[in-house]
Amino acid sequence: MLRIVTDGAADLPPGWLSEYDIQIIPMNVQFGDKTYLQYVDLDNEGFYRLVDETRKIPKTSQPSPHQFVEFYKKVAEVGDTILSIHVTSKLSGTFASAVMAGKELEGTYTVIPFDSATGSMAIGFMCREARQMERAGKSLEEILQKLDKMRNSGLVVLTLDTLNYARMSGRVGTMQAAMASVLNVKPIAILRDGLLNMTEKVRTRRGSIERILEIVKEEMRGRPVMIAILEARDPKAGQELVEQARTRFNTSEIFLVELSISLAANFGPGTLGIVAMPVE
Numbered sequence: 001m002l003r004i005v006t007d008g009a010a011d012l013p014p015g016w017l018s019e020y021d022i023q024i025i026p027m028n029v030q031f032g033d034k035t036y037l038q039y040v041d042l043d044n045e046g047f048y049r050l051v052d053e054t055r056k057i058p059k060t061s062q063p064s065p066h067q068f069v070e071f072y073k074k075v076a077e078v079g080d081t082i083l084s085i086h087v088t089s090k091l092s093g094t095f096a097s098a099v100m101a102g103k104e105l106e107g108t109y110t111v112i113p114f115d116s117a118t119g120s121m122a123i124g125f126m127c128r129e130a131r132q133m134e135r136a137g138k139s140l141e142e143i144l145q146k147l148d149k150m151r152n153s154g155l156v157v158l159t160l161d162t163l164n165y166a167r168m169s170g171r172v173g174t175m176q177a178a179m180a181s182v183l184n185v186k187p188i189a190i191l192r193d194g195l196l197n198m199t200e201k202v203r204t205r206r207g208s209i210e211r212i213l214e215i216v217k218e219e220m221r222g223r224p225v226m227i228a229i230l231e232a233r234d235p236k237a238g239q240e241l242v243e244q245a246r247t248r249f250n251t252s253e254i255f256l257v258e259l260s261i262s263l264a265a266n267f268g269p270g271t272l273g274i275v276a277m278p279v280e
Contacts, residue, residue, distance in 0.1 A: 002083060002134045003076045007063065007094050008038040009087035009262045010123035011230065013255045020131040023075045025068065027094075027262050031058045038261050047261045048233055048269060057165060060262050062094035068101030072109060081110040081140065085126050085147070087262075089115045090194035112140070114147060117194040121228035121257050121275040122154040154277045156191035157215050158230065159208040161270025163187065188212060189267075209241060209272060213248055216276045220249065223278050227251045230273035232259040241272055249276070 004020070008027035016022060026038040031050055036042035038060075042050075051057060063071070068084075076082050084102070089095040095115045102111030116123045126147050133143045186208035188200040202208040227245050231238030238256050245254055259271055 001077065001080045002130075002140070003080050004127050004130055005072070005075065005082055005084045005098075006123055006127050007086050009092065009094070009119045009260055010085075010127065011121045011228070011257045011260050012124040012127070013228075013257050016124065016128060020128050022127045022131065023071075025063050025071045028061045028063065029058050029261060029265075030061070031056070042261070044233075044258055044261060044264065047264065051165075057265055060265055062092050062097055065097045065100035065104065068097050069104055072101060072105060072111065076109055078108055081112065083112050083114065083130055083140070083143070085114045085116055085123060085130070087119045087123065088117050088191070088194040090117075091119070091196060092262075112144070114144065115151075115194075116147075117151045118154055118156060118191055119196075120156055120191075120230060120260065120263060120273070121255070122150075122156055122191075122277060124228070124257070125154070125226055125275070125277045126150050149280075150277060154275065155216060155219050156273060156275050157212045158189045158191075158267060158271055158273035159202070159212050160187045160189070160267050161205065161234075161272075162268050165264070165266060165268030188215070190215070209244075212272070212274055213241075213244060216274050217248055220276050220278065222250055224250050224252070226277045226279055227254040228275040229254065229256045230259045230271070230275065231256065232264045232267060232271040233269035234272070237270070237272055241274070245274065 005023045007025050026040050029036045029038055029042055072082055084098045086095045086098055098113040102113055130143050185201045186205055187198050189196055190199050202211050227249055229238050229241045242256050
């Protein structure tokens with residue numbers, strides 16, 4: 001039996017967990033002296049509410065190797081193969097924890113940790129592809145080859161509405177955040193080759209949304225793609241971006257998903273993004 005596991009930095013549309021039998025190991029979210037488990041005792045709205053109340057950004061941390069061991073035991077049976085697809089190892093220690101847990105469980109399970117070199121819905125697309133290929137009778141080697149192609153061709157582009165969360169989390173300085181607010185500057189970030197970089201700053205919200213559409217169009221060059229629109233506490237803006245994306249890209253699939261806590265903790269509400277994954 002092939003079990004597919006991912007982590008809380010992945011985003012998936014409603015229903016995919018059950019439809020494609022995907023298991024998510026939650027991230028740890030620490031507010032002060034209290035630690036929550038993402039999606040277990042803290043949902044996205046609860047996260048934003050705590051930030052609003054405390055004016056502090058929590059610390060998020062990857063599951064420990066021990067947490068992975070216990071999670072694998074919970075979701076798999078002895079002898080199963082576990083394909084564990086995780087957020088880029090260049091930004092998180094989650095993949096390393098999965099590797100250590102896999103070594104500890106040798107002889108009980110076959111654990112295949114896979115570094116996605118990306119995050120968010122790009123991981124969601126990989127998890128779905130792995131399950132669809134498994135159901136079509138493809139081998140584990142064929143699945144891993146396809147995932148390798150996907151991690152080298154997918155694109156995640158985000159635009160932030162505010163730098164306040166990045167300031168509170170320590171990602172940018174107070175002065176930079178204040179200047180961005182005064183000038184109404186909207187930063188653009190691209191997750192590529194496992195790293196997230198602020199690449200541009202656009203003067204208006206409308207301009208930044210237009211720019212992320214342009215970036216994806218330039219990168220995909222008219223190829224058939226799967227598209228996911230990401231939104232953080234702004235579903236109306238997300239739906240508007242969905243409608244714009246329909247007219248811009250060669251896509252038969254487009255999804256609207258909410259940005260996970262692990263990314264929202266650094267980017268904040270109002271963040272919008274586009275995930276594009278080429279289709280062969």
